[in-house]
Amino acid sequence: MTTIGILDLQGDVSEHLEITKRTLDKMGVEARVSKVKTASEVAECDGIIISGGESTVIGKLMKETGVLDVIIKQNIPVMGTCAGMVLLSKESDYEQPLLGLIDIKVRRNGFGRQRASFEDEIEIFGGNYKGVFIRAPYALEAGEGVDVLAKLDDKIVAVAYKHHIATAFHPELTDDTKIHEYFIKEVLKCVE
Ligand code: GLN
Numbered sequence: 001m002t003t004i005g006i007l008d009l010q011g012d013v014s015e016h017l018e019i020t021k022r023t024l025d026k027m028g029v030e031a032r033v034s035k036v037k038t039a040s041e042v043a044e045c046d047g048i049i050i051s052g053g054e055s056t057v058i059g060k061l062m063k064e065t066g067v068l069d070v071i072i073k074q075n076i077p078v079m080g081t082c083a084g085m086v087l088l089s090k091e092s093d094y095e096q097p098l099l100g101l102i103d104i105k106v107r108r109n110g111f112g113r114q115r116a117s118f119e120d121e122i123e124i125f126g127g128n129y130k131g132v133f134i135r136a137p138y139a140l141e142a143g144e145g146v147d148v149l150a151k152l153d154d155k156i157v158a159v160a161y162k163h164h165i166a167t168a169f170h171p172e173l174t175d176d177t178k179i180h181e182y183f184i185k186e187v188l189k190c191v192e
Contacts, residue, residue, distance in 0.1 A: 011053020103143030
């Protein structure tokens, strides 16, 4: 059965677990969803979700546990939100372990102190969407082949590349399941 793992090293993991289950129900897709911590648990997954949290901490643990290498080696589809977006990037303005799966250059905590936490309406997949931003990064530039899905004030806040998707905002903190639906469809394409 298709298995989606929510990487449980640090961050708002339970919220992702809950919305992923809800999205699968809504789509009528039968798949297993569980929290995963170790490289061997990750190796069993068809898709991995990396939550918001502290990307420096999550990245360090991913490296130490071998999770980082397994995701890269097995080419597992990844959805990364906030800290997860930083971890998916090729380049961050901070020295930290990265997956480097999406050719974007990110600025951590990019919206600055005054906009440390905010909600804003963005446009994504042809519709309006409530973006929840918490010490969010943004991408300064996106390389060739990277699909820029959403921008806020000219800052890139959502991208897709191959079967990966990264958002600077937190879809797990809203009721809107469209970002998770997109990712689940990408995972299903890869297992078919
Ligand atoms: N600023 C955090 C980081 O770079 C991300 C914040 C979040 O995930 N809410 O790791």
